[in-house]
Amino acid sequence: MRLTPPAVTHYAMAATGCLFAGMLVAAPPAAAAPATNDFPAYTMSSALSPAPLSAAACETTTTCVVAPAPRGGSADDHANLTQAITTAASRTVPAVFAADGTVTSPATTATVLLSAGTYRITRGLKLPPNVDLRGAGITATTILMDPTVNWRNFAYGYLIAPTGDKQPGSTNLVSDLTVNGNCRTSATGFDDATMPSRPRQPCDFRGTLGAHANTGGGISVGDRWTVRQVRFTNFEYFKLWVHGTTGARIVDNRFDNRGGAESDGEDNIGGGGRNTGTVIEGNQFDATINGNAFDFTNAQGTTVRDNIVHTTPAVAAARGVAEYGNLYFEAVYGATVTGNQLQGAHIVLKSNSDYSHTGTNKDVTQPRDILVAENTIRDSFTVGIGIAYDDYLDDDKTYGTPGSWDQNSETAGDHLVRLGGANVIRDNLIERPRQSGILVYGNTAAKNSPDIITGNHIRNAGFGGSSAYSTGAGYFDTSGIGLSVGSRDEIYGNTIVDDQAEPTTWYGVHIGARNAASRPTFVSLTGPGGVTNTSSGVIAAPVRTTALAPEAPTGVGVAGSALTWQESYATSNPVAGYRVYRNGVPIADLPVGSPAVPGDMLDAATGWTVSGSSSSVSRPASGGPFAGSSPLRLTALRDGQISTYSSPVTAAPGTTYTSVASFQAVDVSRRVRAGLAFTDAAGKVTRLGSANTATVDGLTGWTTSSFSAAAPAGTVSVQAFLMVEKAVAGESHLIGRTGLVAGTATEQWAVPAGSTGTHQIVAYRAGDGELSAVTELTLP
Incomplete structure (x- = not known):
């Protein structure tokens, strides 16, 4: 899942309801849990797995084959290991089943035991059913990919994989060793480094050999495979692949890019292919990993439990990514995800619809x-x-x-x-x-x-x-x-x-x-x-x-020492006012709107003229939470539209002007609108007004309407033009906080001297106080 901050903070919002029951109860701050950072450190040691198989124990049974020791240097160990695997396979016996599918005789497995040291192989190892591959310890035995003979031997391939022979009742175990993909040729050991060497750079063999980006994975498992106490490091391709299998168990393994290693961005544990019954348990992922910790696409009955994932912002930044190490369950049915500890990563459940169909x-x-x-x-x-x-x-x-x-x-x-x-x-x-x-x-x-x-x-x-x-x-x-x-x-x-x-x-x-x-x-x-x-x-x-929720404020900016913004567009959820926060802390509440309109070209003494003989204008002695003067009282003398104009103000053609006013009904609610009247040199008047049908004034709260338009060619003056629709003779409406500005900003809040940080502005709804989306501006 990729969530991105919005490019703008003004959104059109569907006027739909939401039905819900119950409440969220506010509790005192003491309910907070202590902040902790007690994630276990990444370590090769284990309390979950048995000790590695010893050579002495192997030699006591005919079903265990001790492989030759590594030849050393650049010598290829593939032939020796393949011969040991073939010998072990000859000592296995398939499971026997009755006609009803029950097991009458379990399979006999055999083991290939690897010595301590590094086995260099020029092509992948193939394990037949019932053949186990075990090392002398997770830090003692390493299988190292060598692509120099023919890198295509590892194209879309793995160091260890099944032969492809499906055998009912078979099992395989790979344990107690390290698999190393040789992405960085010098990264063969383990150290305490927390950053990979040369992050974001292609693997060495891609530059020197021309290998493609899907060369050399770690282990691809088969049905009922167990991979336990294996370290995966330094890979170009997927580290561990579980695809189309039944009953795989991935237990107590380690994933990192320490020792100066680096990997490409494929998943550490990936696959899917409608695999069933996979268990991924007790694995550790170091902060030096790349890609997702886990990602299955199409799987059923997956269990992911008690794993530990470390990531850090420093490693992400070095690679030029925002995040990594996440757990993705894509098209996964019936999974259990419990007891995992994620530092810097998260869990996503989603479908597979983003893939090629x-x-x-x-x-x-x-x-x-x-x-x-x-x-x-x-x-x-x-x-x-x-x-x-x-x-x-x-x-x-x-x-x-x-x-x-x-x-x-x-x-x-x-x-x-x-x-x-x-x-x-x-x-x-x-x-x-x-x-x-x-x-x-x-x-x-x-x-x-x-x-x-x-x-x-x-x-x-x-x-x-x-x-x-x-x-x-x-x-x-x-x-x-x-x-x-x-x-x-x-x-x-x-x-x-x-x-x-x-x-x-x-x-x-x-x-x-x-x-x-x-x-x-x-x-x-x-x-x-x-x-x-x-x-x-x-x-x-x-x-x-x-x-x-009402619409969010828009056009936030700074004018002099004030934050300014444009009126929230009125919807069926009218705005009652605005709140200003600094870094999440409330610092201002502006019922109806800011006391003064920024850059207002009108003043409290500006006169108003009545349109024709349909209404009368008076100014009551009191009423309305406004600075300067009390609101106008507009009374209908006959049925229909009633209106009033401000005195004209000099205007320039092409300049955008905005009129704004707040309305409150005295007798009955009506649709109310702000508009502009432009006059040219010949005396021709062009009247324009808001078409917003949601601006209906109430008997208790104030409803704001605003309108912006560019002055037509030839304009010499502009007036605020305020209207009430479908009035009935005798009814009255209050009009206050009237303003006329060049531009669109009609709200403001004076910033105290020295105020810095992120300032957030929200509109709140009349009645229940529901807040709009947040509009932000960061002051240096």
């Missing part, structure tokens, strides 16, 4: 029946946990036809979509993600079951990041949890905390993304027994319901 990726599988629980995720560059439901359009511009895991499309021009949902995200600790803690977003048609998000602790979301960003399916403001797709999803029992002096978490729970094609419905924020969510220290509100 051929083969197993013609049909689309959405994330479904996945448990993500009790993981620790710290300092993610983007979101902590993301769930994306996305599909692609066929040639007839329709999405896929719903189908099941066991079905495949057989129709040209159509594809199946296996609908998603029923995922459970619970009891995870997410600290300091640059964006939100948990996001669920995408296409409503791709999801048909609700997700449950419960018991998660999210701390300081938005740390070091933007206040708003795009998912590709709408914009979110930084929140603990955000949901923009689905029906009857449940979000309860979560704790959202921001305990920073300058907070970055705007909302506890964000219901509905901005600019999204769809919105979630019937979301419940209350769980069994009435348990709700708790929020502490968030900037804006515990719950944000996007469909009710």
Whole structure:
């Protein structure tokens, strides 16, 4: 998932509602959990795996073959190792099955034991079924790729792979050794380096031999293979590949680029191909890795548990990337993701719709029946946990036809979509993600079951990041949890905390993304027994319901010693005023709007003239929260449009002018509009006005209308032209905070001397105070 900050901060927003039940309860800041950085250090030692097999133990059994010692130097060990593997294979016995499929006699396996030292091979090793390959220890035995004889021997290939012979009931074990892809010819050892040598540079053999970028992977596994206590380092191609297999176990391995090594950006553990029952457990990934820690595309029943991933911003920056080391579950069905510890990385559940729509990726599988629980995720560059439901359009511009895991499309021009949902995200600790803690977003048609998000602790979301960003399916403001797709999803029992002096978490729970094609419905924020969510220290509100939010301010800038911005465009959710924050801390509240219009060409004493005989204008003795003078009272003398004009102000052709006013009904609400009247030298008047139908004044709150236009050729003067539509004789409307400016900025806030940092401006809605999106400006 790639979330990017928005290029602009003014968004058109669909005027849709959102149905939800329950509330997010504000809690005191004491609810915050202590900030910690207690990730275990990357180490070769293990408390999970048995000790390596000794030569003495190997020699006690006829099913164990001790391979010749490494020949040393540049000598090729491939023939010796292949002969040892052939000898071991001759000592295996296949499993025997009864007619009903039960095992009557398990397979007899054999082992090839490698000595300490470095085995250099010029082509990959092939393991037949039931042959194990074991070393003298993860730091003692190394198998090193040598592409100098013919690099094509490793094109799209691996140092160790199965022969391809499928044998029911077979098993294989590869353990206690290092595989080294020779990307950097001098990087054969292990040290405490935290940065790779020559980051972002192609592997040595690509420059000297002309090898392509898919040369030399680590290990490709077969059915029921176990890979245990293996170090993967210095590879151009995938480090470990699990594709189309059954029952593979990847346990207690190490992935790094230490010793001055470097790898290309392929996944450390990659594959898919509808593999089933894969277990990835207890592996460690050093900060020097490249690419994703894990990425399966098309898989079922995957278990990823108790792995540790380290990444650092310094290594990412050296490679010119924003992030790496993430766990990607793409088109994965029925996975379990538990107990993993991620430093600087995150977890993503999504479909396979972004791949070329051929083969197993013609049909689309959405994330479904996945448990993500009790993981620790710290300092993610983007979101902590993301769930994306996305599909692609066929040639007839329709999405896929719903189908099941066991079905495949057989129709040209159509594809199946296996609908998603029923995922459970619970009891995870997410600290300091640059964006939100948990996001669920995408296409409503791709999801048909609700997700449950419960018991998660999210701390300081938005740390070091933007206040708003795009998912590709709408914009979110930084929140603990955000949901923009689905029906009857449940979000309860979560704790959202921001305990920073300058907070970055705007909302506890964000219901509905901005600019999204769809919105979630019937979301419940209350769980069994009435348990709700708790929020502490968030900037804006515990719950944000996007469909009710007003439009964001636009055009923020600096004029002299003031921040200035353009009026929020009035929607069916009228703006009641604006708030200004500095680094997340509120510093100003401007009900209705700023007391003064910046650069106003009118003043409190400017006269107003009535249009014809349809209305009268007076100025009451009091009323309205405005600076300078009390508001005008515009009273209808007959039915129809009533209006008033300001005194004319000298204008220049081609210059953009803006009129602005706030309206409040006295008797009954009507549509209200700001406009401009341009007069040329011949006395011809051109009247232009806002077409916004959402500007309806209320009996209690003030509604703002503004209008901008460029002065036509020949213009000599301009007037603010303010209207009330479909008035009935005798009714009255108040008009205040009137202004006429050159340009578009009609709001301002005086910046105190010495004020620096990021300033955020939001509009808030009349009635419930719902906030708009955030508009930011950073002052030096």
